[in-house]
Amino acid sequence: MPITLQNVSLTLDKLDILNDVTATIADGSFVSLIAPSGAGKSTILKLLTGLLTPSTGSLAVEGQPITGLNTTFSYLPQEDMLFPWYTIDQNITLYQRINHQPVDQERVTELLTLCGLLPYRKFLPHQLSGGMRQRVALLGTMLNPADYRLLDEPFGALDAMTRGLMQDWLLGLPAELKRTTLLVTHDIEEAIYLSDRILVLSARPAHVVQDIALTPITRDRAWLATQAPLKAEIFELLRADCLAAGEQL
């Protein structure tokens, strides 16, 4: 069952953040939300997790309306969410510990190996590089059994090289680890490279201005290089929208 947003609007402190956002995210798809800065991309993720409530409209997942805080989604916020006093092992299994579920150590070891983090499992977060920390954070969302992933600019703080490597790593994950994912990003190239669909949002109050489907036969850097016209098209869309909203680029 898909995730649906039906005519969702949100006003916070007399500021219109979202205006009539309607979208459907199909099961198993990887959808990116792209918009000018401050347009309300992250707000949509907060609405889905129930951290915020829409002023009008409705959100639903698996046909069930979202009302209040819920644990349907595995959510990775923008801010660094690794707790510095816990080891990598402990950080990635927080979900199991919170919900009093047994930790499948074999599975944890398998995933740590897959992510190249096995030698660091007893390390503290500050002992790892930025890219490794981000892999740890993403691994935490993978050990969360939720069927839906919400990623809020997970590579935003990384340098270009590490960012590229992380994108390749995410794409190369085995199918069993892939879930329906909603990614918030401000990087057009990243959205094209990773997504099955891109929802382009307008400047605040945000609404969907374009819904782009991507169906490459092979998704790799060579294919990405051929997508320059699409990148330019999305950039133009965002630029025109920003200019219309009176913002400087």
Add this chain to the structure above:
Amino acid sequence: MKRKLYPLGSLVLLLAAWQLAVTLLHTPAFILPSPVAVIQALVVDGPGLLQNSWVTLYESLIGLGIACLLAFCTALIMDRWQLLYQSFYPLLVISQTLPVMVLGPLLSLWFGFGMAPKIILVVLMSYFPIIVAFSEALGKVSGEQIRFLQTMGAKSWQVYRLLKIPQGMQGFFAGLRIAATYCVSGAIIGEWLSAEAGLGYYMIRVKNGYQIDKVFAAILCVIVLSLGLNIVTRIFQKLYYKTFIQGRLS
């Protein structure tokens, strides 16, 4: 290592200057004894100083322990129920404008001349730095991190256990390090006012006999006790994160 030698070097220089000044100026020992005389007094009266130091240390530790417990509980309660924080925190801050020393005679009147008034003075002097630092650290916990845990199904007590307390404890230990230094002074003040043992009592007794070298020897003991408690606090902090937080999750 080299860095640690700098303050040691300046201390040796200061002591040498002090010794030289006392020798050259023929300062009477009942006004300012030389460092050598202080060390001699420390050796000669060692057993007595040790016994009195133990009494002061005992009062300080009991008082500090009670202050820790009280500050920990009240800060958590005030953090959980913000109405209580808004109602009582300003009063707590205002209460600190009152010099604790003036409470000494009242405490003796209410609680007698035993150990109780000294311990209460230690509690009063140690409680404030701990609760202020702990409360502020609890208040600084990122809302985003709290919500992150809530999206994983964390209940309020789990947010405290997994996030707020471990993060807040950095503030708690910062306050505790200050309190560890204050608490010995609290016990000494209590002993000045009424006591039969302890470094404060010893200082009054030897001062009345114009044995200023012994007063300085007692001051040296106070410094050692305060530094010792400060070091123990740092060790506790390391142990807390290593065994209590990480160990408990393993």
